[in-house]
Amino acid sequence: MNSLAEPKKWERFFWPVLATAALFALWHFAVVWTATKVFPSPLDVEKGIAQLLRKNILWMDIADSLRRVAFGFGAAAFLGIPIGLMLGWYPAANRVVNPAIQLVRPISPIAWIPVSIIFFGIGDKAAIFLIFLSAFFPILVACVHGVVTVPSIFRRAGMNFGLTPFQILQKVVFPAVVPEIIMGLRIALGIAWLVVVAAEMIAVDSGLGYLVIDSRNSGKRYDLVVAAMLMIGAIGLALDLVFRRLGKLKSVRWGFRDAS
Amino acid sequence: MGVVTTPPAIGTKLSVDHVHVVFKRDGKTISVLEDINLEVRSGEFICIVGPSGCGKSTLLNTMAGFLAPTSGSVNIDGEAVRGPDPRRILVFQERGVFPWLTVEENIGFGLFRLPRAERDQRIARYVELVRLQGFEKAYPSDLSGGMRQRVQVARALAVNPDVLFLDEPFGALDSITRLLMRGELLRIWEAERNTVIFVTHDIDEAVQLADRVVVMSSRPARIDRVTTIDIPHPRNISSPRYLELRDAIYEQIGLAYTL
Numbered sequence: 001m002n003s004l005a006e007p008k009k010w011e012r013f014f015w016p017v018l019a020t021a022a023l024f025a026l027w028h029f030a031v032v033w034t035a036t037k038v039f040p041s042p043l044d045v046e047k048g049i050a051q052l053l054r055k056n057i058l059w060m061d062i063a064d065s066l067r068r069v070a071f072g073f074g075a076a077a078f079l080g081i082p083i084g085l086m087l088g089w090y091p092a093a094n095r096v097v098n099p100a101i102q103l104v105r106p107i108s109p110i111a112w113i114p115v116s117i118i119f120f121g122i123g124d125k126a127a128i129f130l131i132f133l134s135a136f137f138p139i140l141v142a143c144v145h146g147v148v149t150v151p152s153i154f155r156r157a158g159m160n161f162g163l164t165p166f167q168i169l170q171k172v173v174f175p176a177v178v179p180e181i182i183m184g185l186r187i188a189l190g191i192a193w194l195v196v197v198a199a200e201m202i203a204v205d206s207g208l209g210y211l212v213i214d215s216r217n218s219g220k221r222y223d224l225v226v227a228a229m230l231m232i233g234a235i236g237l238a239l240d241l242v243f244r245r246l247g248k249l250k251s252v253r254w255g256f257r258d259a260s
Numbered sequence: 261m262g263v264v265t266t267p268p269a270i271g272t273k274l275s276v277d278h279v280h281v282v283f284k285r286d287g288k289t290i291s292v293l294e295d296i297n298l299e300v301r302s303g304e305f306i307c308i309v310g311p312s313g314c315g316k317s318t319l320l321n322t323m324a325g326f327l328a329p330t331s332g333s334v335n336i337d338g339e340a341v342r343g344p345d346p347r348r349i350l351v352f353q354e355r356g357v358f359p360w361l362t363v364e365e366n367i368g369f370g371l372f373r374l375p376r377a378e379r380d381q382r383i384a385r386y387v388e389l390v391r392l393q394g395f396e397k398a399y400p401s402d403l404s405g406g407m408r409q410r411v412q413v414a415r416a417l418a419v420n421p422d423v424l425f426l427d428e429p430f431g432a433l434d435s436i437t438r439l440l441m442r443g444e445l446l447r448i449w450e451a452e453r454n455t456v457i458f459v460t461h462d463i464d465e466a467v468q469l470a471d472r473v474v475v476m477s478s479r480p481a482r483i484d485r486v487t488t489i490d491i492p493h494p495r496n497i498s499s500p501r502y503l504e505l506r507d508a509i510y511e512q513i514g515l516a517y518t519l
Contacts, residue, residue, distance in 0.1 A: 153352050156326060161370035161419065162346040171372075175360040254359035254401045 040223035045230065048223035057211070062231065065196050065207040068124065072131025073192045077185060080136050084143020084184075085177070089169060094144060101140065109134040109195045113202055127199040127207075134195040135188035142184025146177035179247070179255020186243035193236045208232050273302040273455045274323065274423060279332035281318055291480040292318050296332070298474065298483065302422075305449060305456045307466035310476030311513065316459045317427055319481065323457060324350040324425045336423065346370060348423035349416035354432040356412045357400045363387065364396040366411050370419035386414040389448060406437040410444070417452060426458045430465070442468055446493060463513070467506045468495055475512050484512055 007015075024042050031041040040048065052058035087094040109130045116133075120126040150173050158172040200209025208228050215224035247256045281293040292315045300306050308316045321327040323334050325344045334341040336348065344350070349370075357366050364383050371379045387396055390410035400408050409429055416424055429445075430438040442465060449456055460466055466473045467489055475484045487509060491501055 151355065153356055154358065156344070156350070157352070157356060157358075157369075159326075160324070160344045160346065160349055171369075172358070175358070178360065250399055251360045254399065 038220070038222060040226055044223040045226045048221070048227040049231075052211075052224065052227060058227075058231065061206060061208050061211045061228075062235065064204075065200065065209070066235070068127050068199070068204075068207065069131055069189075069192050069196050072128040072196075073135045073189055075128075075132045076135035076139055076188060076192075080139030080184075080188075081143055081181060084140045085147055085169070085174070087140075088144040088147025088177075089173070091148070094148075101137070105137045105141070109191075110198055113199070117203060122203055124204060126203040127196065130199040130203070131192045131195055135192040138188040138191060139181075139184045142180050142187070143177065146180030146184075147173055149180075150176045175251070179252045182243060182246050182252060182255075186240065186247075189239055189243060190236070193232075193239060197232055208235075271301045272299050273304070273336065274298075274300040274457070275335045276319075276323065277333050277335065279319070279322060279329040279334065281315070281322060281327065282330045293322070293329070294480040294482050296481070296483060298486075300455060300457065303453045303455055305458065305469060305471045306474060307458045307460060307470035307472075308474045308476060309460055309463055309466045309509070309513075310481060311478050312461055314476050314478050315481035316461075316476055319476075320350070320425050320427050320457065320459050324348060326350070346419050347421055348425065349419060349421045350425040350427060351409075351412050351416050351429050353428045354405065354408070357408050357415070359400050362397050362399055363392055363403070363411050366400070367414045367418050369415055382418050386418045389417070389451065390414040390444070404437075405433050406441055409433065409441060413445070413448065417448070417454070421454060423455045423457065426456065428460055429458070431460070431462075438462075438465070445469065450493070463506060463509050464497075467502065467509065468497060473509060475509055 028042050031039060049058070087097065112130055112133055113126075116126040116129045120129055154172050154176055155168055158168040163171060196207065197209035197212065200207035201213045204210060205214075208231055211228040212225050212232075215221040215228065247253070276296050276298040279293055279296040280291070283290045283292055296319060298306075308319065310316045318327065322329050323341070325334075325341045325348070358369065361369065364387065367386050368379050368383045371382055374382070383396075387393060390413060392407065392410055392414070395403065395407065400411065403411070413424075413426075413429070430441045433441060446469065458466075458469060463473075470489055473487045473489060475487065476482065477484045487505060489505055491499070491505075495502060
C-alpha cells in the first residue's frame, strides 16, 4: 500500500480491526502454547466480563470511576481555565506565580497520595483530589500558553475596531485560545483516567482500579484483573474520542490543522 | 517638547509632522524613522514604497496609532492621533482575519454596536462589494489567500472608516491574484472614496494604484521623494508615461532597470 494514497473507506476500518484481532489471536495462542495456569486467555476474560456484568459489579465500578473523574476533572477545568486565562492575560502575575507552579507541576499525583489521605481521609474525596491535581496543571499550562501566543495581529485588530480590553479578552483572545484549551483538556482527561485507577487502588474500595487490585487479592482472579484492564482501556479510548470530536467543530478546527 | 500644530490646509486629511521613531534594543538605539513629513488629501490614494525593512510598516503603524512617535506628531482632521480608532482601519499582510469566525461574522466584527438588522444589511453589502456571495458561511481556512484578503478589506470597510491603511496586503499572494486584487481594490476605492495609505515593496504595484507614490530610503528611513502619478484610471501599464514614471522610481531607489 502506498503511504501517499488515500486509504479506501473499508480499508480504514479493516486494517485496524485486523491488527486488533491479530493481537488477541497472539494472546490466545501464547496462553495455549505456554499452558499457563495463571494467566487468562481472551475467552477466560470474556467469561470474566460476563460474570461481572451479571453481578452488576462492573457497572457500579465504572460509574464510580467515572464519577470521580467527572468531579476531579470538572473542578480542574472550572478553576484551571479562568486562572490560566488570567495568568496569560496579566504577564506580571504570571511571572510571580509561575516558578511555584513549575515546582509543583512535575510532582506525580501518585506522590500526593499520602498527603491527600491526611487531608481527606480514606474515601472519595482523597481520590477526587488526586484527579483534580493531575488534571489541573495541564489545563492551566495550556491556557496560559494559549493566551501568551495569541498572534498580536488579532489583538491589534480588536483594538482597531474599538473593543475594550475586556471585549478583546472575550471576543478575540478567548476564541483564539479555544483549540489550545481543548487540547489541554484532552491531555488532562487522559492523565486523570490514568490517575483514577491508581487512586482507587489505595484510597477507596470501589471503581475499576479497586476491581483490579481486589480481583488479584481475593483469590488471584487474573481473568477479572485483565477484564478490568480492558474496560479501563475501552473507556479511556471513548473519553478521548469525545475530545477528538470537539476538535472537529468548525469554529475550532482551524487550530488543529495537522493534529489527529 | 512643544509641537506647534498648524491648522490643516484645506482638504488635508492626514498630516505627518517631523515624525521620528527610535527603537531601543539590547541597549542600542536604532533610529527607524527620521523627520518624516507628509500631507495626504482627503480621498487620496497614497502608496509608500521602499526597500524591505526600511521602516515603511513602522510609519504605517505610527499613522494608524499603534505606535507612538518618539517625537513629532500625526494629525488626522487636525486632531493628534493618540491610538487606534475605528475611523481608520489597518489591513494586515495576512492572517488578519479571525479563523474562528465565518466570512460574514468576520465582516460584521466591527459592527457590534449596530442593531442586528442594520448589521446584516451592511454585511450583505460588503460581501457583495468584495464579491464573496455564496461564501458567507465559509470559514477562512476554506478560502484562498486572495479571498481571505478580500474578507479583511470588507471587514475594514464595513465600519465605514475615513482612512484605510494597508500593510503590504497582497504581499503574500501569487502574482496573478495580486494583479486581480489591485483591480478589485481600485474598483472598491472608486466606489467608497476613502483615503488610502498603501505600503508595498512593489514599485509596479505602487505606480498602478497610487495618486502619489512616496519613496522611502533605507534605515533610518526618510522620504526621498514623492512622485505624482498623473495617469487617469484605468491605467495603461505599457504607456510611455507609465513606464517613464515607474523607471524614475526604480532609478531613485538605485536599481538599474536591467537584470
